[in-house]
Amino acid sequence: MQILREKVYPYYTYEDYRHWEGRWELINGTAYAMTPMPSLKHQRVSSKIDWQLNELLKECPKCRAYLPVDWKIDESTVVQPDNLVLCYDPGDSPYIIQAPILIFEVLSKSTAFKDLHVKYHLYEREGVKYYVLVNLETKTAKIYMLKDYKYVKLAEAREEKVVFELDGCEIEFDFALIWE
16 A cells, blocks of 8 residues: 655745745745855846946936845735836835836846746736846847736847836836846
């Protein structure tokens, strides 16, 4: 007689998450370690994205660029996008609770599956207007736009400029400026 053992996975909440050391994300009660730290190349590209977003948004009355911050979606989901744009004032909260209008995720070997699949569907469900997946190996960025509650591929950029229509402003992002 064969005995089957059911795998039991722990289910975590925001209250658990608040007490963890190091960098983590929590998606539907599952903990994801954000280790090891992003590579130097990853951080350089993310820095260039941040710099360009800040420059482009200088005249925008509502929108601001941010580096990773906690986005608490619900009691079992907290994520930290690499780069994001908010078109509302988040106030003094330790986390944001509304969807960013634009998110960039820089792919790395340890997070690629999560970014390409888990976060793709999460961001789509939560109403993130633009989702940009930046691939360091191929030096390409796939840009998705939310249309009728589903992501459609807007562009695949290497050296191109792509226009993002935000809340109250429009920016033309130059992908040629982010690569090493």
